Amino acid sequence: MTEIPATKHSAERTKRHKNKEASAPRCCLLKNKQTQFLIFAILLALTQVAASCTSITERQDVRPLVLRDVPAQRLAYRFEPDVALPPEIKTEDADDKIEAIQLDFNTRRQDDALVRTVRSPDGQRALVLYGTSDAPSQEFHIDLYSSDGKFLRNLTPPDLACVFPETVAWSPDGSSITFIAHKSVKPTPTPTPRDGIAPEVPETGAAAPLPSIAPAFAAVASFSTEQIYICDRDGYDLRPLTSREGLIYFYAAWAPDNHALVAMACKESEWEAREKQFRLAVGRPRLITTDSKERLLDDELTEALPVWCPDSSKVATGFDSDVMIYDAATNKPTQARIRLRDALVAASRIYEAKNSGGKNGSKNDNRESNTSESSPASSAVPASFNPIIRLEWPSPEKLYFETAYVRLLPNDSISTFQRWHRLTLSPQAALLK
Numbered sequence: 001m002t003e004i005p006a007t008k009h010s011a012e013r014t015k016r017h018k019n020k021e022a023s024a025p026r027c028c029l030l031k032n033k034q035t036q037f038l039i040f041a042i043l044l045a046l047t048q049v050a051a052s053c054t055s056i057t058e059r060q061d062v063r064p065l066v067l068r069d070v071p072a073q074r075l076a077y078r079f080e081p082d083v084a085l086p087p088e089i090k091t092e093d094a095d096d097k098i099e100a101i102q103l104d105f106n107t108r109r110q111d112d113a114l115v116r117t118v119r120s121p122d123g124q125r126a127l128v129l130y131g132t133s134d135a136p137s138q139e140f141h142i143d144l145y146s147s148d149g150k151f152l153r154n155l156t157p158p159d160l161a162c163v164f165p166e167t168v169a170w171s172p173d174g175s176s177i178t179f180i181a182h183k184s185v186k187p188t189p190t191p192t193p194r195d196g197i198a199p200e201v202p203e204t205g206a207a208a209p210l211p212s213i214a215p216a217f218a219a220v221a222s223f224s225t226e227q228i229y230i231c232d233r234d235g236y237d238l239r240p241l242t243s244r245e246g247l248i249y250f251y252a253a254w255a256p257d258n259h260a261l262v263a264m265a266c267k268e269s270e271w272e273a274r275e276k277q278f279r280l281a282v283g284r285p286r287l288i289t290t291d292s293k294e295r296l297l298d299d300e301l302t303e304a305l306p307v308w309c310p311d312s313s314k315v316a317t318g319f320d321s322d323v324m325i326y327d328a329a330t331n332k333p334t335q336a337r338i339r340l341r342d343a344l345v346a347a348s349r350i351y352e353a354k355n356s357g358g359k360n361g362s363k364n365d366n367r368e369s370n371t372s373e374s375s376p377a378s379s380a381v382p383a384s385f386n387p388i389i390r391l392e393w394p395s396p397e398k399l400y401f402e403t404a405y406v407r408l409l410p411n412d413s414i415s416t417f418q419r420w421h422r423l424t425l426s427p428q429a430a431l432l433k
Helices: 004-056 101-107 268-276 342-353 360-367 372-377
Strands: 076-078 113-119 125-131 141-146 153-156 158-161 178-183 228-234 249-252 262-265 284-289 292-297 315-319 322-327 335-339 388-395 397-406 413-427
Touching: 004 388, 076 372, 101 113, 178 249, 228 249, 249 268, 249 292, 262 268, 284 315, 315 388, 322 388, 342 413
Parallel strands: none
Antiparallel strands: 076 413, 113 125, 125 141, 141 153, 158 178, 178 228, 249 262, 262 284, 284 292, 315 322, 322 335, 388 397, 397 413
């Protein structure tokens, strides 16, 4: 039996249609698998990129390029006792007075006492601190002079009494001036006529002495306790930088990059208590920005004035035998406490042994067998062990601090066992892996 051609073609078309229907799902399934694999690969790549970005921004073990980038709590240190100060650190503040300005006071302003002159960073101007005969000895006023001795203007208004002359300063860029002052309280007694006789009044039109020419000062807020004031380099725009009545601000220092000041303040009762004990003033360290925002660094009192790191990233101070370091240029500040009591006590014993001249050694040779008498002496705190009173930070890696015994007597001061020590700072080992 022979197959008819039309039937044969029809059968072939039916077979091809069935084969196409059977292969279509396999093709779609293959394409779907390829698409899913591609999507998965893209998502995996994006996840890895995000993870790498996170690790770059958040990981703490990236090696810092400079010490400025190291948070305070991630610093390591090496303690070196009884070291010599580098020559760039001044052990005493020089009471420098510009000769041309001193000459002006000697010839033209003999009733005023020149206290100090403070040169501007560019050397073109100077702040002139002077006392007047009608003001208490610890108070002064400030004038602005050119460095060649020419008077420019009065800087402080009459109702402000400046105090703490060592805190008067230019900002490092020379654009601002800061000082500490309180409301001036000058007694103005009304003369009482004697025997009921009224004082003579000059006739109308009679010549009367006129006050000296002075600038018209804009109204400036004043306070009964000492506050920090700021103005521009020409003495204008004077305003209080702090306004916390009841607190005594007795120290302020500019950051090297001008972004803030570090200050010290205490309550009136705390100031008076230290005065009665003939001891250095104590305060709480704080940061103050030029727009008057204040950040308290520590609520503990200290007599060691805080200092800036040269890169303006940190501030350091001392509490008894501990050194504290605070971040000062970040939105997430940290702090670190370096406890040095044991190291300082051990260093003090070595210091006293070296400075005893061998006298103690000869005595101890005869008492080697008497351990009961030597034990209390060895455990006693050495007389040369004293609190931290001053710090200097000449380079980011080198922090110096002084320990000493200080008492302030009415007409003199006692300062003994003055010893300088050094901390060499570096990143912790975890940051260098």
